[in-house]
Amino acid sequence: MARFRMNRRAALAGAGALLAQPRLVFGQGGAPAVIGSDAVRPRAEWGASAGDVSADRAIIWSRADRTARMQVEWSTSDSFRDARRVMGPHVTEATDFTGKIDLSGLPPDQEVFYRVTFQDPTTPGLAAEPVTGRFRTVPVSRRDVKFLWSGDTVGQGWGIDESRGGMMTYDAMRRTGADFFIHCGDTIYADSVVAGEIRYPDGSLSKQLVTPEKAKVAETLAEFRGAHRYNLMDRNVRAFHAEVAQMWMWDDHEVVNNWSSSKDLSANAAYHEKRIGALRANATRAFLDYAPLRPDPDEAERVYRRVSYGPHLDLFMLDMRSYRGPNTHNRQEAAGAETAFLGEAQLRWLKEGLRASRATWKVIAADMPIGLQVPDGKDGEGRPLFEAIANGNGPVLGRELEIADLLSAIRANNIRNVVWLTADVHYTAAHHYHPDRAQFRDFAPFWEFVSGPLWAGGFGPNALDDTFGPEVVWQKAPGMDNAAPADNTQFFGEVRIAGEDGAMTVLLRNMAGTSLWERRLTPDRA
Incomplete structure (x- = not known):
């Protein structure tokens, strides 16, 4: 390269x-x-x-x-x-x-x-x-391409400590010399307060930069914008932005944790503004001000988009937040407003784009994983609510209905070499999905790679849902909640595509840039 x-x-x-x-x-x-x-x-x-x-x-x-x-x-x-x-x-x-x-x-x-x-x-x-x-513009010929992905910046109270080097994961990513970076969401933590001091597990105090906007949860437009400016106070972030082209997505923390239309803040004393719609409006305006994102000519606030990156790569960047229904028990037997996740228009766009793609690899960048259970508390009857797609094992129910429809369409149209990249769960993993292990079988095998956080508390691992037959091929997680940023808690992923034969190599790295696991994938050209 x-x-x-x-x-x-x-x-x-x-x-x-x-x-x-x-x-x-x-x-x-x-x-x-x-x-x-x-x-x-x-x-x-x-x-x-x-x-x-x-x-x-x-x-x-x-x-x-x-x-x-x-x-x-x-x-x-x-x-x-x-x-x-x-x-x-x-x-x-x-x-x-x-x-x-x-x-x-x-x-x-x-x-x-x-x-x-x-x-x-x-x-x-x-x-x-x-x-x-x-930056480097996209090739029209077959050359090597390298790109990165991850998510989650300044979460769980972990902010910028210049005496400790700041958000060092960004420096490790900069040193890879990648063509571009996909931020899979949680570009800010609008709901996460940064304190002047935070204690590391070894007992030492971290002295963090604090601004008025990050000393409380974001509610006003000025506060959401201030959360974006806070990240740019870090010299590693600014240097990374100057050297590596960006492709931004969003998830929940750009607004508030696990938000959907059903989000209820009435008992949350940190918020004076209880209306999720008002918070979303301010958050959206701030995100669009700060994201280096090309506006869609037909839908001003649309974030999902396709980017073609040479003959070997088409990127499909999803929005799993804006068109979803409420977070529920997620066990509905029939599709409807409550089971929406990508939404009808985005799902149709994705199917059509994948079918039309002539690139060797079709990479779907998602803000949430498919087969990991991500809980969101319980409803009034004590039943678990779910934040993501998975709902606690098959058969296909709830939000899984959309994914089943998508995976069936990929198989029916003989669309090869589809790979999923995601973040959200604050650890790193390689998942392989296969119908032989699944309760739902109408799909072709595929890989999903998980990485993150960039600078936030480490969590996980999460429980699997067997609906689409995922297998944990490899994973690394801290095994505790809100683990402090360290080599074994902060992660990013790297993808290399060889220009000569189109082979894809996926590497999962820690915050120092050390490769923890890698796999070479040969494209199916049958």
């Missing part, structure tokens, strides 16, 4: 440290000169990121500290010779001073270097120090 030329020092500088930054004055062909005192010029201390990269396009995201005009320069050289300049929007309070530019006309399979500048709208020449980054 080709390696990028931007070194660590340049990437960290481009990500923008929270400490005072030196002024930069670019010469001919560079960005506008940065002039004026730090007090009067705009600042862009939250870095920049590239998202939803294709062969000729990319979303560039960044944030200023005040009203300003965003612009991006991009070049195929890290010297920025022959750079092209694209003027972007004025960023204002309406978007929390965040901005996005959809770059187009990019060359395929090419390193692209970019720098973002925010111009003061009233004083010509007064601008923020540029923040820089890079």
Whole structure:
């Protein structure tokens, strides 16, 4: 695989440290000169990121500290010779001073270097120090591709402790040199309070960064936005965003734990705002402000999407949160509003996309696993409620009806080489599903790989549901609840696809980047 030329020092500088930054004055062909005192010029201390990269396009995201005009320069050289300049929007309070530019006309399979500048709208020449980054556009030929996935950032009260190196999983991921990263959800923990001190199992105290927005649960739009800004205070996160293209999804903690239409906060003293709809509205607005995600032209708040990444890979990124019914006992015998999980439109889109795909691998990125039981307390009669798909063993009931329909369609249409990637459960595992072990048998065998958290409490392992015949081929979990971030509690996954023959290698790594388990999958071309 080709390696990028931007070194660590340049990437960290481009990500923008929270400490005072030196002024930069670019010469001919560079960005506008940065002039004026730090007090009067705009600042862009939250870095920049590239998202939803294709062969000729990319979303560039960044944030200023005040009203300003965003612009991006991009070049195929890290010297920025022959750079092209694209003027972007004025960023204002309406978007929390965040901005996005959809770059187009990019060359395929090419390193692209970019720098973002925010111009003061009233004083010509007064601008923020540029923040820089890079990404590689999607290949049109067969080359090696490497990408990562995981989920769950700043959960269960575990925040940023700069004396311990910050959120070090992000640094380990950056060092892989991956083409892109899929964040499978829980990009923030809006319902998780970060305290100034938290104690590790060895008795030592962790001194954590705290902001007003993270000192309580998020309820207002400003508080949800503040939770997103908190993650960007970590230098590892900013450096990672500057070097690895992003593909974001969401799950429950962008709003509140295990939320659905049935979520009842009436007895939760932490919340003054009890209406789940109001919380969801504020959370959605904040997520869309901060996610480097290309807006859907037909549905402004749609998150599920397909990204083709060369001849060997089609990605189907799902939304298992927005279209679901309530969390119930999940044992309904017939499909209906209560059993919805992906929802009718998304399920139809996924079936059609898989059927139309000519890529070697069809990778489904899901925010929740298929065969792991994820409980959500009990109902008034003492029956267990379920948060995910599984409901405590077969036959096919409740939300499993949608999955059975999908898996049957994959088999009926002879769609080969479908792999599932997911997070959510705060440990890492390799699951193989086979009809010979299942109560429901109308499907072809497939793999599901689980990884996470990125920086949150470790949990698990969860109990299996036998409906679709899952087998735990390998797993690593702390075996306790809310285990502190450490090498054996924080995980991410890596996928390598060989350009020559399309073979896929999946590696499950810990927060230091050490490979714990790997498996090479040969594509079925029959």
